[in-house]
Amino acid sequence: MYVAVKGGERAIENSLALLAERRRGDPAVPELSVAQVREQLRLAVDRVMAEGSLYDPDLAALALKQARGDTLEAIFLVRAFRTTLPRLGYSLPLETARMRLARRISAAFKDLPGGQLLGPTFDYSQRLLDFALEAPEAPPPAPEAPAVAEAAPSVLELLAAEGLVEAEAEPPGAGEPPDLTREPLLFPAPRAARLQNLARADEGFLLALGYSTQRGYAHTHPFAGELRYGTVDVELVPEELGFPVVVGEVELTECQMINQFAGSGTRPPQFTRGYGLAFGHGERKAMAMALVDRALRAPELGEPVSAPAQMEEFVLAHSDALEAAGFVQHLKLPHYVDFQAELDLVRRLRAQAGEPPA
Amino acid sequence: MSAMALDRIVPGFADPVLDSQRAFRAALSALAQPGTIVAVARPAAPLAGVAPAAQTLLLALLDADTRLWLSASFGDGAAAANLRFHTGCRLVADCAEADFALVASAAELPPLAAFAWGTDLHPERSASVVVQVSALAEGAGWRLAGPGVRGERRIAVPDLDAGFLAQWDENHRAFPRGVDLYLACGERLCALARTTRIEG
Amino acid sequence: MSARAALAAVRAAGERARYNFAYLDERTKRMIRRAILKAVAIPGYQVPFAAREMPLPWGWGTGGMQVTAAVIGPQDVLKVIDQGADDTVNAVNIRRFFERTAGIATTERTAHATVIQTRHRIPETPLAEGQIVVFQVPVPEPMQRLEPRESETRRMHALADYGLMHVKLYEDIARYGRIVTAYDYPVIVNGRYLMAPSPIPKFDNPKLHMSPALMLFGAGREKRIYAVPPYTRVESLGFEDHPFEVQRWQAACALCGSRESFLDEVVTDDRGGRLYVCSDTDWCAARRARADAR
Numbered sequence: 001m002y003v004a005v006k007g008g009e010r011a012i013e014n015s016l017a018l019l020a021e022r023r024r025g026d027p028a029v030p031e032l033s034v035a036q037v038r039e040q041l042r043l044a045v046d047r048v049m050a051e052g053s054l055y056d057p058d059l060a061a062l063a064l065k066q067a068r069g070d071t072l073e074a075i076f077l078v079r080a081f082r083t084t085l086p087r088l089g090y091s092l093p094l095e096t097a098r099m100r101l102a103r104r105i106s107a108a109f110k111d112l113p114g115g116q117l118l119g120p121t122f123d124y125s126q127r128l129l130d131f132a133l134e135a136p137e138a139p140p141p142a143p144e145a146p147a148v149a150e151a152a153p154s155v156l157e158l159l160a161a162e163g164l165v166e167a168e169a170e171p172p173g174a175g176e177p178p179d180l181t182r183e184p185l186l187f188p189a190p191r192a193a194r195l196q197n198l199a200r201a202d203e204g205f206l207l208a209l210g211y212s213t214q215r216g217y218a219h220t221h222p223f224a225g226e227l228r229y230g231t232v233d234v235e236l237v238p239e240e241l242g243f244p245v246v247v248g249e250v251e252l253t254e255c256q257m258i259n260q261f262a263g264s265g266t267r268p269p270q271f272t273r274g275y276g277l278a279f280g281h282g283e284r285k286a287m288a289m290a291l292v293d294r295a296l297r298a299p300e301l302g303e304p305v306s307a308p309a310q311m312e313e314f315v316l317a318h319s320d321a322l323e324a325a326g327f328v329q330h331l332k333l334p335h336y337v338d339f340q341a342e343l344d345l346v347r348r349l350r351a352q353a354g355e356p357p358a
Numbered sequence: 359m360s361a362m363a364l365d366r367i368v369p370g371f372a373d374p375v376l377d378s379q380r381a382f383r384a385a386l387s388a389l390a391q392p393g394t395i396v397a398v399a400r401p402a403a404p405l406a407g408v409a410p411a412a413q414t415l416l417l418a419l420l421d422a423d424t425r426l427w428l429s430a431s432f433g434d435g436a437a438a439a440n441l442r443f444h445t446g447c448r449l450v451a452d453c454a455e456a457d458f459a460l461v462a463s464a465a466e467l468p469p470l471a472a473f474a475w476g477t478d479l480h481p482e483r484s485a486s487v488v489v490q491v492s493a494l495a496e497g498a499g500w501r502l503a504g505p506g507v508r509g510e511r512r513i514a515v516p517d518l519d520a521g522f523l524a525q526w527d528e529n530h531r532a533f534p535r536g537v538d539l540y541l542a543c544g545e546r547l548c549a550l551a552r553t554t555r556i557e558g
Numbered sequence: 559m560s561a562r563a564a565l566a567a568v569r570a571a572g573e574r575a576r577y578n579f580a581y582l583d584e585r586t587k588r589m590i591r592r593a594i595l596k597a598v599a600i601p602g603y604q605v606p607f608a609a610r611e612m613p614l615p616w617g618w619g620t621g622g623m624q625v626t627a628a629v630i631g632p633q634d635v636l637k638v639i640d641q642g643a644d645d646t647v648n649a650v651n652i653r654r655f656f657e658r659t660a661g662i663a664t665t666e667r668t669a670h671a672t673v674i675q676t677r678h679r680i681p682e683t684p685l686a687e688g689q690i691v692v693f694q695v696p697v698p699e700p701m702q703r704l705e706p707r708e709s710e711t712r713r714m715h716a717l718a719d720y721g722l723m724h725v726k727l728y729e730d731i732a733r734y735g736r737i738v739t740a741y742d743y744p745v746i747v748n749g750r751y752l753m754a755p756s757p758i759p760k761f762d763n764p765k766l767h768m769s770p771a772l773m774l775f776g777a778g779r780e781k782r783i784y785a786v787p788p789y790t791r792v793e794s795l796g797f798e799d800h801p802f803e804v805q806r807w808q809a810a811c812a813l814c815g816s817r818e819s820f821l822d823e824v825v826t827d828d829r830g831g832r833l834y835v836c837s838d839t840d841w842c843a844a845r846r847a848r849a850d851a852r
Contacts, residue, residue, distance in 0.1 A: 008650035079611040084583045182423075182589075184606035184781045187709045313707050323779050326616030330696065333618065333648050336822055337641045337678045337837055341740035341759040343823065344805050349734055375579045379631040382591045386629070387688075389598050390772045390787045419595075421588050457592075478716035482596040482605045505601050505748050505790040508770075533750065538599045551599040551787075553748060 023068050037061035046251070046280025047071055051321060052078030053181065053200050055250045055279050072321050079322060083181070092235045092244055096254045096277075097154050099230040106155045107224040108258060114152025119229065120281075155226040156256045156273060165225075165258060165271040187313055194296055194316060195289075199277055202321035203285045209309045210291035218295045218307035221260035222274065229253045229281050253278045255286035259294050264302035272301060366436045368403035370417055370444035381418035388549035389538065393502040393511040395494055395548045408437050409490045412460060412542035416488065420458060422446035427456035429466035453485075461489045464517035470525045473537045481534035484552075491517040494543040501557040502550075513548060515541060523558045530555055580627040580660040586610055590628035590783070594774060597785035602747030603715070604698050604782040612778065619652055619677060620778030622694035626656065626675050629690060629774070635663045637671035642679035642820065642837035649677070666840050678741075680762040682819045682841040685771035687788065693756040695777035698784065700744045700754040720752045723795065731800050740805070746793045747786055755792075761804045761820045766792040809834040814845035 024031065038045055038061035048060040052075045060078055067073035103119025106112055118124075159165040177192035180200075185193060198206065213220055232252050235244040255276040263269035274294025276286035295309035308314055318324060371377035380399055388396045398411040405413055420426060426447045428438055437460065438449055450456050453472050461467045467489055476484035499514025500523075529536040529552060536552035550556070578584065593607040612620040630636060636656055640649040644666040652675060656662050665671050668683040677694040685691065697703075701711045704722050714720065723744055730737045737743075743760035747753045755766060756775060766773065766786060773786040786792060796802035810817045812824075812833040819841055821834035836842035 008645050008647040009654070012647055012651060012654075076611070076615070080613045083610040083612075084577060084581065084586070086583060086585070180608075182608050184608050186606060187707075313709065317708070322611065323616045326618060326620075327696070327779055328617075329615060330617035333677075334641050334646050335678070335757075337759055337820065338741040338757050340821070340823055340837075341761070341805065345738060345740045348736070349738070352735060375584060376631060378584065378588070379579075383629070383631065385595060386591075386598065386772075389595055419588060419592060421585055423589065424592070479712055481600050481603060482593070484596075486595070506598075506787040508768075508789045534600050534603055538595070553599065553601060553787075 023066070032065060034058060034061045034065055037064050043281060044069075044071060044074075046278075046282055047203060047285070048074045048078055050279040050282050050285060051075045051200055051202065052082065054078050054082040072325050076322055076325075087182070089236055089238075091247070092237065094232050094234065094250070094252070096228070096232055096252065097157070099152075099228055099232050099252065099254070101152055101228055101230040102251075103230065104152055104226070104228040105224070106226045108155060108226075112155060112158070117152075121283075152228075154256065156258065159225075159258070159271065163270065166261075166267075166273060168273065185316060187316075188299075189312060189316060191293075191297070191300075194312070195275065195277075195293060197316045197319055198289045198292060201289070201319035202324065203282070203288070205319055205321070205324075206288035206292055207284060209295075209315060210288035212307065213291050213295050213309045218298065218303075218310045220257075220274070220291065220294045222291055222294065223258045224287065225256045225258035225273075227253070227255045227283060227287065229283070251280050253280065253282045253286045255283070255290045257287070257290040257294055261301065267301070272297070364443075366439045367443050368405065368436070368440060370402070370440070372402045377414075378418040381414045384547060385415055385419070385540065385549070388540070388547050389506075389551055391506045391511075392504065392549055392551050392554040393496075393500075393507060393513040395496055395513075395546050398542075398545055398547045400545050405436050405440055407432065407435070407462065408460075409542035410545045411547040412488045412490055412540075413437075415540060415542070415547065416441055416458065416460060417444055419486075420445035420447040422448070424448070424457045425450045425455055427451075427453040427459040429459070429461040429463075429468075431462045431466060432460065456485050459485055459487045461487060463490055463492075464519075464522070467518075467522070470529050470537055475529070475532060475535040475537060478535065481536075484535065485537045486540065487537050488540045488542055489518075491515055491541050491543050493517065494541060494546055494548055502554055503557075504551070504554045506551065507554070515548075520558060523556055526550070526556055577659055580630060580656065580662075581613070582610065582624065582627045586624075587628045590624055593783045594625065594628065594785065597774070597783045598772070598787050600751075601786055601790050602745075602751030602753040602784060604777075604784045607781055607783050609778040609781040614651070614655070616779035617696060619648065619675075619694040621776030621780075621783070622675050622677070622692045622778075623652060623655070623776070624778055625692045625774050625776035625783060626673060627660075629692070630656070630660060630662055630673055632660075632662070634672045635665050635670055637665050637668060637674045637840075638676075639674070639679060639681070639838075639840075640677040641822070642681070642841075643839040645839060667844075668840050678757050678759075679820070679837060680758055680765045682816075682836070682838045683844070685765075685769055687770040689771040691771050691773050693758075693773065693775045695754065695756045695775045695782075696779070697742075698754055698775065698777035698780050698782040700742075700752050715751060718750060720746075723752060727795060728797070731797070737796070737800065737802075743802075744795050746795065748790050749793075753784065753786075753792075759805065759820055760794065760802070763792070763794045763802070764804065768792075807834060811836045811842060814842045814849065816842065816845055 038057050044064055045057050045060045048063055049055055063074035063077040101117055104117045156165055160167055180193055180196045231249050233246045234248045234250055236247045237244050257274035258271045259274060261270060261272040274290040276289030278285040292309055296312055298305050298310040384396045384398045398414045400410045401413045404410050424447045427450050432438060441447055453459055453468050454474055473485035473487060476482060493516050495514040497512050499512055502511045533552055538552055539550040541548045590607060593605045597605045612623050614620055638649045638653040640646040653664050657664060668681040673690045675692040699711050701722055704726055705711050727737050741759045742754055742757040743763055745753050745755050755763060768789050770788050772788050775784045794802035807821050811821060813835050816836055819836045819838055822837045823832055823834055825832050
């Protein structure tokens with residue numbers, strides 16, 4: 001006698017218990033603390049904050065620990081936490097020009113006001129495994145740099161003053177920027193909505209798309225006008241005070257690409273911009289975002305739309321790592337009703353074609 | 359909100375979570391079965407001049423993302439102050455800009471065409487109009503048909519005349535564009551979806 | 559509240575790790591409720607809504623869960639099925655979620671439920687007035703696989719221009735002699751909108767037509783909500799010479815003997831042995847209980 005499978009609930013509970021055991025690993029090895037993750041796996045924490053759209057290093061570190069180091073799973077935990085938080089107010093736009101810089105480079109000018117500041121970067125490290133890290137030992141202290149007194153204005157604003165690069169102006173009738181965490185994305189999307197989407201987008205997806213623009217799929221002749229990483233104050237104007245108050249600070253990476261533009265019927269030849277911004281230290285993400293932002297501006301600049309990176313619906317509808325991971329992996333869910341319906345259909349088609357019954 | 363308005367504030371929902379849910383279900387049931395009369399819970403502190411069903415419905419559905427238009431006799435009174443205070447909705451002076459409208463009586467109902475009907479691309483960008491009426495009775499009066507109505511349903515709304523029916527017919531024929539109507543009579547609510555055909 | 563106190567309050571709320579009734583915050587529920595009302599007023603039209611991240615992955619029922627969370631209250635009795643069954647891991651997981659976050663009463667009996675969340679089936683037991691069926695929808699746009707640009711399909715819906723879909727079905731007939739869509743078979747709602755009924759087998763399509771129950775469809779990842787009100791015309795597409803038809807089985811359910819329900823095929827050995835059982839576990843169990851009683 002056939003008996004149908006039962007016991008989904010117990011299977012889930014057992015699976016969760018196994019997962020917890022696997023997360024902990026060998027109990028003879030000391031448990032990882034959230035603070036250790038936050039301090040020593042900081043770039044993973046930064047990526048979780050950026051794509052999780054929540055600036056909270058402790059929660060991002062907790063999420064990474066809970067997710068066994070799986071970045072997407074950690075991003076998921078953070079997003080599911082942030083989504084039900086009440087929105088208490090809106091900060092003023094962040095003033096990245098007043099960033100307290102930890103790093104700032106321009107590939108377009110040799111020297112510039114505020115100077116080039118290499119800061120902490122893998123860029124000129126030689127990628128040799130450092131076996132010394134196998135034994136815990138504190139690195140020698142880095143030499144202290146004198147505080148940067150000089151203001152470091154944005155490179156693009158220097159060019160904009162000359163009219164060589166387009167002015168960063170709000171498009172007419174733009175109004176309040178939409179908030180993609182509270183409103184559905186509709187097409188065509190204003191640039192503000194596109195940038196929000198890209199800021200939350202999967203780094204790998206943006207990297208591949210940005211790369212494609214460099215290989216002839218909508219080439220935009222980019223220069224890394226400026227890349228800066230540092231700390232910016234978050235200011236809010238409480239209704240009862242009427243003036244801005246600093247409520248905290250965030251670490252950000254900002255990239256401004258400069259792109260050659262030969263001009264169109266309505267615009268003189270000048271450089272155009274692509275913009276990228278990420279929470280924490282995320283240069284790959286910010287640069288790729290800036291390339292894709294510029295490519296998506298094709299219709300606005302009168303350029304033909306022919307490459308994937310220029311196709312707004314294609315890019316914005318597939319950029320979110322959680323949407324993509326969820327839907328790809330939903331194929332693990334039972335589909336036997338649909339499969340049964342298809343099986344029936346294929347059998348009928350075979351019978352019709354005179355194939356022997358399977 | 360000015361300090362002056364604060365003294366007109368009365369309590370909103372006693373249990374914001376469950377009261378909102380119940381009010382929504384009443385509205386959903388009414389709209390899914392146009393012409394049926396559903397009971398809506400009385401608000402903790404009924405406002406003068408506002409039908410309890412209308413007050414409960416708006417307390418449940420409005421928030422800072424919605425724009426509300428109030429008909430003339432509400433003025434800048436307690437209804438405006440309380441709905442604004444409890445829900446954070448934005449008040450608009452032009453009924454064409456409203457997501458929701460509260461109309462004190464059939465006499466104050468603007469032409470239906472004055473409200474937002476949405477577009478063929480986005481028919482959901484249309485107004486939900488709450489009209490307070492003095493009487494509602496099932497089983498007689500208009501004959502309703504359309505989605506949510508099995509065969510035919512009858513409802514009498516003596517406040518709304520033939521002129522309204524001509525406008526409603528136009529609204530119905532503009533589908534998918536159009537407004538949806540909620541009729542509030544005391545603690546009772548009845549809805550007309552834009553899909554509802556009415557014969558007088 | 560000062561900004562600093564506000565931030566402290568947020569942090570405290572997070573640390574308590576307590577969630578609202580049915581998980582979603584009230585602002586989100588209001589937004590979803592307004593979208594549901596619009597969906598009911600415009601049957602078959604996909605209302606855009608700002609779907610939130612749920613604690614389950616996108617594509618795993620987040621749309622249905624958000625609709626259910628916005629709809630249910632303590633007076634409700636919830637049934638959750640996947641593939642027609644109450645006891646598949648996904649159905650169990652979603653039911654657990656609402657038991658945990660809403661303390662809601664649940665049931666496996668179709669007739670006892672006020673809200674039924676489903677993936678891929680409509681129960682065999684006839685639905686009743688007052689019941690709400692919430693469908694989990696992976697792809698709300700019936701033409702997405704023919705035209706992936708939403709801006710284009712939106713225009714087609716606005717013009718009621720469904721030539722693309724008719725051509726696809728016609729090509730099926732020309733090539734295979736029949737329409738080769740076995741599930742998520744497109745329907746026209748109230749004579750106007752082309753709608754994806756979600757991946758239910760076309761066997762279930764007739765149950766949508768003039769149903770006494772309210773049907774709500776939630777697509778979380780694609781951020782759309784749509785509805786079929788009770789007693790609404792729902793026609794499956796077809797041609798005069800190739801009318802819509804549903805699957806029929808030669809076999810009967812090996813457990814309850816039903817010949818009128820949708821059957822799952824079960825492979826019993828590696829020598830071609832197979833049998834068929836009802837996909838609707840409640841229907842099957844109820845039939846067996848009645849048979850035992852006799």
